Every structure is written in C-alpha cells, then in structure tokens.
Amino acid sequence: MTEGLLIFRQGEVHFSLAVEKVFEVIDDYCQHLVTDEPPEGASGLMNWHQDVVPLYSPQSIYELPGNANDKTVLVVGTTGPVAALIVSSAEGIYPLSAFQPVALSPVLRETTQPVYDRLLEKDGTLYIPFNLEHMAQVYRWS
Amino acid sequence: MKQFGLFKFGDHAYAVPMIGLQRVVNTPALYELPRTGVWYPRVLIDEGEVVPLFDLARWLQNITASAVGQYVVIYNSEFGRIGLPADLTCGIVSESSGGVIPVDEDEDLVGHQHVFAYNGDRYSILDVDVMIHSMHCG
Numbered sequence: 001m002t003e004g005l006l007i008f009r010q011g012e013v014h015f016s017l018a019v020e021k022v023f024e025v026i027d028d029y030c031q032h033l034v035t036d037e038p039p040e041g042a043s044g045l046m047n048w049h050q051d052v053v054p055l056y057s058p059q060s061i062y063e064l065p066g067n068a069n070d071k072t073v074l075v076v077g078t079t080g081p082v083a084a085l086i087v088s089s090a091e092g093i094y095p096l097s098a099f100q101p102v103a104l105s106p107v108l109r110e111t112t113q114p115v116y117d118r119l120l121e122k123d124g125t126l127y128i129p130f131n132l133e134h135m136a137q138v139y140r141w142s
Numbered sequence: 143m144k145q146f147g148l149f150k151f152g153d154h155a156y157a158v159p160m161i162g163l164q165r166v167v168n169t170p171a172l173y174e175l176p177r178t179g180v181w182y183p184r185v186l187i188d189e190g191e192v193v194p195l196f197d198l199a200r201w202l203q204n205i206t207a208s209a210v211g212q213y214v215v216i217y218n219s220e221f222g223r224i225g226l227p228a229d230l231t232c233g234i235v236s237e238s239s240g241g242v243i244p245v246d247e248d249e250d251l252v253g254h255q256h257v258f259a260y261n262g263d264r265y266s267i268l269d270v271d272v273m274i275h276s277m278h279c280g
Contacts, residue, residue, distance in 0.1 A: 013176055062176045103191045106222030110278055111179045119192055126173050
C-alpha cells in the first residue's frame with residue numbers, strides 16, 4: 001500500500017493522517033511517561049526508543065472537549081522532530097482511494113481555516129485531514 | 143416576477159427568495175464538526191460539499207423548535223451555500239399572490255425587515271446574505 005491514511009478518533013471527531021507521518025501507535029502511553037518539565041503547550045513527555053518526545057493533544061487547536069481517559073498516542077513527525085499525539089483511539093489504515101474528498105462551503109472556511117479546509121468521506125463518516133504541520137507550528141516543535 | 147419559497151420551522155414561518163433557493167433535502171444525514179462556530183452546529187453533505195446548517199432556532203431566539211427540522215433548505219448565498227432547517231415546506235409562490243409588509247418593531251431582527259403575508263400566515267422574509275454577514279461580524 002503506497003498511499004494510505006491512518007484514521008483515528010478524538011472524542012466524537014474522526015481524523016485521517018498519512019501513514020508515512022506515523023511512526024508508531026502506542027495503546028497506553030502512561031507506562032512511557034517521564035516526569036521532566038514538558039515544553040510549552042505539551043501535556044507531558046514520554047520515552048520513545050532512545051528519545052524523549054513531547055506529548056501534545058489536538059484538543060485546543062481543534063476546539064474539542066477534553067477527555068482524561070485518552071491513553072493512545074500516535075508517534076508522529078514530518079521532516080522535523082518527533083512528537084506524540086494523544087488521541088482517543090486509532091481505528092485502522094485504509095488506502096487513499098477508499099475516501100472521497102469533500103469540499104467545504106466558503107461559509108465554513110472562515111472559521112475552520114487554517115486548521116482544515118477540506119474533508120474526506122468514507123462509509124458515511126467524515127474525516128478531517130489532520131494538519132500536523134499547523135500543529136507543529138503552533139506548538140513550535142518543528 | 144419575484145417568487146418566494148415558504149417554510150415553517152417550529153412556531154415560525156419564513157420565506158426565502160427563489161433566486162437563492164437551490165433545493166430542499168428531506169432528512170439528510172447531519173454531522174458535527176469542530177471549529178464551525180456557534181451558528182453552524184451541524185453540517186450536511188450536498189453535491190460533494192459540506193454545507194453548514196444554520197441554527198435558525200438560536201437566531202430567532204424564542205421559537206419552539208429543535209435545532210434541526212425534517213428538511214434542510216439549501217440556499218446559495220453570496221458567501222457560499224448554507225442550509226436552513228424547516229419542519230414543513232409550504233410551496234413556492236409569487237410575490238403578487240400575497241403582500242410584503244414591514245415587520246413590527248418588536249419583531250425586528252437582523253436580516254428580517256419584512257414579512258410576506260399569504261393565506262392568513264405571516265412569513266418572515268429572510269435576507270440570508272445580511273444574516274450571514276452579521277454572524278461573521280459578530
């Protein structure tokens with residue numbers, strides 16, 4: 001599978017992220033937590049192989065309700081440093097061809113940009129393409 | 143000849159100019175998305191586009207309506223397409239078949255300056271462009 005999307009859920013909202021940006025999915029990050037002071041905007045730090053990586057939640061950027069029970073993390077990165085995203089659950093990997101692109105009415109783009117300006121649909125569920133680059137800029141992890 | 147599409151929502155009746163009315167969708171699937179703002183708590187997919195469903199009940203303030211109706215009226219505004227909820231569709235009529243009269247002072251709302259009196263009912267004529275502009279400008 002050359003082009004695939006990992007889909008995950010944060011609360012009731014579904015997201016997609018290119019699989020090449022996801023290095024690992026960890027079901028329970030708590031056992032990897034370290035107690036050092038995290039960088040600004042991060043929820044904590046965790047050990048990942050030989051590295052210590054910051055933990056971030058998408059909640060504030062996407063204006064989502066908090067959920068203290070979320071324990072799954074996606075270890076992610078683009079060209080910059082690696083970080084871990086706290087999510088409710090990772091739900092699978094599908095080829096890009098399984099999704100239909102859906103545009104947003106310009107009325108909505110006023111409030112959704114720059115976080116997202118298009119969606120994907122699969123089997124009656126809408127997925128927001130997760131904007132990792134925007135999040136990295138906001139939290140200055142790249 | 144100007145025409146109106148007539149609808150009822152909760153205890154309120156409203157009219158929209160036919161020039162912007164694209165279609166009426168019966169019981170579409172509705173979704174909630176983040177960052178859509180308080181006026182658009184739900185969206186629907188229509189013709190490959192995510193269209194926000196305007197919270198007409200909130201805007202009208204005191205009507206006895208749920209946030210969504212059985213129908214969604216897809217309206218093409220100058221800012222893009224939006225949906226308006228409706229419980230009943232009441233037809234398409236020409237302006238000459240009723241009367242356009244100014245609203246009473248206590249009925250005055252942004253985007254609602256006139257009513258269309260038709261068959262004993264008063265339909266608020268919604269200026270959707272003005273409504274959306276006022277929502278975006280706070």
